[in-house]
Every structure is written in structure tokens, then in C-alpha cells.
Amino acid sequence: MTVEVRQARYFIAVAEELHFGRAADRLSMSQPPLSQAILQLERQLGTTLLNRSSRSVLLTEAGSLFLEQCRLLVGASERAQETAQMASSGTIGTLRIGAVTSAFSEVLPEILARFRATRPLVELRVQEIDSHYGRDALGRRELDVAVIRHSETGRRLISVPLRRDHFVVAMPKDHPLAQGKGPVSLSEFREDSWVWLPRQISPDYHDELVAACRQVGFSPEAQHYANSINSQLAMVKCGLGVTLAPESSVRQQPDDLVWRQIKERADLVELSIVSRAEAKEPLVEHFILCASPDV
Incomplete structure (x- = not known):
């Protein structure tokens, strides 16, 4: 059987409070559904997790060991949620960048410096490319953004001009x-x-x-x-x-x-930041934003 995060949260509250009423208050629920949920959990596991009496609730040895695993499960769930939220906001993740040779000595150093300063947890993977490869690699999703000499990109790609040479x-x-x-x-x-x-x-x-x-x-x-x-x-x-x-x-x-x-x-041809025309990932949007001197 698989223990759900919800069940783990219920058990942690009861195990830490050692009182069904206080645990129910902590969970903002009534006591009878909580008691039924713990009984159902014990049936699923095939073991007794709590010794109950009219005066006390105590953890069994199995309950103590199970409590440790429940805390790990809930912690992993919270970290997963936090990671997803950070990725959605563009504060973590990986950004794959391709750039023509001249960009490394001109526009790219300042853009990367601004990006690192504002997104220190993001992993950058940068490679030297030519413009033709950059457009193809974006189409194949091998790159997220390319700093290349802009030519006709078609409907699949869009470009943000940086400078002419x-x-x-x-x-x-x-x-x-x-x-x-x-x-x-x-x-x-x-x-x-x-x-x-x-x-x-x-x-x-x-x-x-x-x-x-x-x-x-x-x-x-x-x-x-x-x-x-x-x-x-x-x-x-x-x-x-x-x-x-x-x-x-x-x-x-x-x-x-x-x-x-x-x-x-x-x-x-104009040096530009080129990316896919579809809905932008937050990291790509922030990289483009970092090309502005006002960032």
C-alpha cells in the first residue's frame, strides 16, 4: 500500500500532540474523522501505531518508527512543492544558452553578470555556436536562448535586437x-x-x-x-x-x-537574443530582461 501525504500529516499531528482533540484543532478538523482516518491507516498498514486509553494516547514502537518516515514523506512533499513554485517563478532551474564568438567579448558578459546576480540558484550551460546552428538548436529544443546574428527567424522564433556591427x-x-x-x-x-x-x-x-x-x-x-x-x-x-x-x-x-x-x-546582421515564439519560460524571460541596462 502507499501512504498518502494527507495521512502522514494526520498521523504526525496525533503523534506529536498525543491527544486526538488537540491534533484535530491543529489540523482544523473535527475529532471523529481524524480518529477514523488513523484507524483506517492502521488497518492499511496491518499494525497498531497508537495505544489508546481513556486517559492517554501513546506511540507503539511501530508508531515511533512510522512517525520518522511520515516526517520524511511530508518534508519531501513540501520540498517538491517549493521546488515547483521556484521553478515556475524562474528562481531555480537550468538555462541553456548558445552564443556566437563575438558575443562573449561584448554583450554577453554584462548580461550574464546581471543574470547571476538576480538568479544565483540557476544553473547556466553556455556554449559557443554559429547563428545557423543556434536557430536549428532552438527548434530542436537543445537550447533555450541564443545570442546570434539575426536573420529571418520565421514564425517559430522571435528576436530581441541588441546592436548592429x-x-x-x-x-x-x-x-x-x-x-x-x-x-x-x-x-x-x-x-x-x-x-x-x-x-x-x-x-x-x-x-x-x-x-x-x-x-x-x-x-x-x-x-x-x-x-x-x-x-x-x-x-x-x-x-x-x-x-x-x-x-x-x-x-x-x-x-x-x-x-x-x-x-x-x-x-x-544585427546581434540579437533569439528564442522560441511560444509561451516563454520564466528563465528565458529573465535572461532577455537582463539584456536591458536598466536591470
């Missing part, structure tokens, strides 16, 4: 244009060797690079390949070629990296 061209120190000042035309680099990011690494980012070059009339000659923006810039500093990179990422590099703004408009 711009491409700049990074080049080795000995490049002919390295000593100049002011913006340069991207077309001046049509004959250069390029450090590139393969499309399978990040389709969205790759396509943005290609589009920026094609709008000024050339397709870059990719001779060297990197697996991340930081690797791209490191290879440029080694003198292997030139590349386009987000200005925000370039500004995070040491002073020995040479870069110039470009004349042509070359906006990166």
Missing part, C-alpha cells in the same frame, strides 16, 4: 594600405590573398563576407582558412592575407593588428 578590413603590417588613414574601398583588396571562414563552420557569417565583396564587384581569392573570427585575425597578423571581420571583434585585439574601415556600407 560593421565589417572592417584587417591586414598585415606590411600591406601597402596599412599605413594610411581613413576608410578604404574594399575593391582595393581584390587581388589580395584572403583568410576565410569555411561556409560549413558558419553559413550566415560566410555569406555575409561573400556579399560584402560581391557588392563591389569581385569574389575574394580564399587561400587560407580559419575556424573562428579570432583565428582569422591571428592568421592575418602572421602575414597570410587580409580578411573582413566585425569591428567589435577587431577592437578586442592587441594594438599590433592593422585594420581600416571600409567606404562601402557593410553592416553585419
